Amino acid sequence: MTRTAAIAGLLALSLPAQASSGLPFIINTWGGPFTAATDAAYLSLQNPATSALDAVQVGCSTCERNQCDGSVGFGGSPDENCETTLDAMIMDGTTMKSGAVAGLRRIKDAIAVARYVLEYTTHTLLAGDLATQFAVSNGFPLSNLTTAEQAARCTAWREDNCQPNYRINVTPDPKSSCGPYTGTALNSTSPAYKRAITPDASQTSHDTISMIAIHASGIMAAGTSTNGATWKVPGRVGDGPITGSGSYVDGDIGGCGATGDGDIMMRFLPCYQAVENLRQGMSPKLAAEDAVKRILRKYPEGSYGIVVVDKYGEHGGAGSGWTFTYAFRGGSMNATEVVSVPPLNETRLVMQA
Template sequence: MKRTVTIMSLFALRVAAQASPGLPFVINTWGGPFTAATDAAYLSLQRPTTSALDAVEIGCSTCEKNQCDGSVGFGGSPDEDCETTLDAMIMDGTTMKSGNVAGLRRIKDAIAVARHVLEYTTHTLLAGDLATQFAVSNGFALSNLTTTEQTKRCAAWREEHCQPNYRINVSPDPKTSCGPYTGVALNSSSPVYQRGLIPDGSQTSHDTISMISIHSSGTMAAGTSTNGATWKVPGRVGDGPITGSGSYVDGDVGGCGATGDGDIMMRFLPCYQAVENLRQGMSPKAAAEDAVKRILRKYPDGSYGIVVVDKDGQHGGAGAGWTFTYAFRGGNMNATEVVSVPPLTEARRSESETVMQA
C-alpha cells in the first residue's frame, strides 16, 4: 500500500527537537565568547525579581560590554567612515511589543536603549542621531565607540583599496577603488539586471547575538544586539533590529534568533517564519531548517544561522554557508552547552523537498 508523505510531515519525522532541560531557560546564537551572555542571562533568572525581559537585556548587554567576538558592541564592525554604529531590539512574548534601535551612534548600551523604546514609547523603532538624542534624554551617557585598534584596521583597509566593500553598480570600480562612487545607469528590463543585484560573496561575514529567554513562569522574551556588517555603507541597517528577522517571540508558541547575511535574511523574515512553523506543529529544528531553506532557494551562497525554541524549552537550529553554533542553559544545568549545527547541504535540501512513497 502506497502513501504520500508531505514536506511538513517529512520534516517532523526526520528532524526531532532537542529535549528541554527544564525552566528557566536561555538560548542564543553562537558558542565561544557568547556563552558568557548565556550564563549571565540564565543566572539572572535564578533571582525571583528577574523577568524574561530582564534576562535578555542582561545577556545581550554582557556581549555589548565584553564585545564577544567583536561583532557586538563598541569598537567593532566599522563602516566606510570608520565609525561603529549599533543595532538592537528586545521583544516581549506576552504583549508582542518590541523596542528597536538602528544605527545608534555614540551610545554603548544599545539593548538597554531598545528596552526604553519598548517601555517608554508607543513606537517600535528609533534610528540614527535621533535615537541617540532619545537615549541621552533617558539618562544614557555619550561615548566614543571607536577604539585605537579599530582606527588601525580602518587605515589598513583603505590602503588595500577598501576591499572588501558592499558597493555594486557604481563607478569607479568598487573592487579597486575607495570612491567616491557614482551610480551607473541601469536598465531594469535587461536580462542581466537582476544578476547585478546579487552579492558576489566577497563581503566580510558578520555575527550577531540573538537570545531567547523563558522564565520559570513560562513568560518569554527575545532580543538581538549587533554592530552590523564590517565596512558597511554608512547608514546601513541590518536585520538585527527588524522584528521577525533578527529575532521574534510569541510566548504562546516559542521564539527564534538569527545571525548571518542580514541584508538577505531580512527579505524573508526568517524568525517570524520559524515561529509560525512552530505554530503549525513543526519541531524547533524542522522549523529552523524550513526557514533557512526558504532563503537558500533564492540565495544559495550566503551564510545563515537560525536557533529556535518552543515554549517548553525544546530547541533546535539550522544553518548554511558555515558551521553555525548556538548555546543554551536551562533547568538545573551547571554549565552552558554549545550545539554545533552542520551546514544544510544542497543534497539535504533536495532530500527535504522530496515527496516519498512507501
C-alpha cells in the same frame, strides 16, 4: 531522485530536536565567547524577581560590554567612515510589543536603549542621531565607540583600496577603489538586471547575538544586539533590529534568534516564519530548517543561522554556509552547553532533484 524525496532524505539526516532541560531557560546564537551571555542571563533568572525581558537585556548587554567576538558592541564592524554604529531589538512575548534602535551612534548600551523604546514610547524603532538624542534625554552617556584596534584596521583597509566593500554597479570599480562612487545606469527590463543586483557571494559575513529567555513562570522574551556588517555603507541597517528577522517571540508558541547575512535574511523574516512553523506543528528543528531553506531557494551562497525554541524549552537550529552553533542553559544545568549545527546544503538538494 525527486525534489520531495531529496528533502525527505535530508530531513532524515537532520539532528533531532533537543529536549527541554527545564525552566528557566536561556538560548542564544553562537557558542565560544557568547556563552558568557548565556550564563549571565541564566544566572539572573535565579532571582524570581528578574523578568524574561531583564534576562535578555542582561545577556545581550554582557556581549555589548565584552564585545564577545567583536561583532557586538563598541569597537567592532566599522562602516566605510570607520565609525561603529549599533543595532538592537528587544521583544515581549506576552504583549508582542518590541522596541528597537538602528544605526545608534555614540551610545554603548544599545539593548538598554531599545528597552527604553519598548517601555517608554508607543513606537517600535528609532534610528540614527535622533535615537542617540532619545538615549541622551533618558540619561545614557555619550561614548566614543572607536577603539585603537579599530582605527588601525580602518587605516589598513583604506590602504588596501577599501577591500572588501558592499558597493555594486558603481564607478570607479569598487573592487579596486575607495570612491567616491557614482551609480551606473541599469536597465530593469534587461535579463541581466537580476544578476546586476545580486550581492557578491564572497562578501565576508558577520555575527550577532540573538537570545530567547523563558522565565520559570513560562513568560518569554527575545532580543538581538549587533554592530552590523564590517565596512558597511554608512547608514546601513541589517536584520538585527527588525522584529521577526533578527529575533521574534510569541509566548504562546515559542521564539527564534537569527544571525548571518542580514541584508538577505531580512527579506524573508526568518524568525517570524520559524515561529509560525511552530504554530503549524513543526518541531523546533524542522521549523528552523524550513526557515533557512526558504532563503536558500533564492540565495544559496549566503551564510545563515537560526535557533528556535518552543514555550516548553525544546530547541533546535539550522544553518547554511558555515557550521552554526548555539548555546543554551536551563532548569538545573550547572553549565551552558553548545550545540553545533551542520550546514544544510540546498545546492546539492536542488542538483539531486
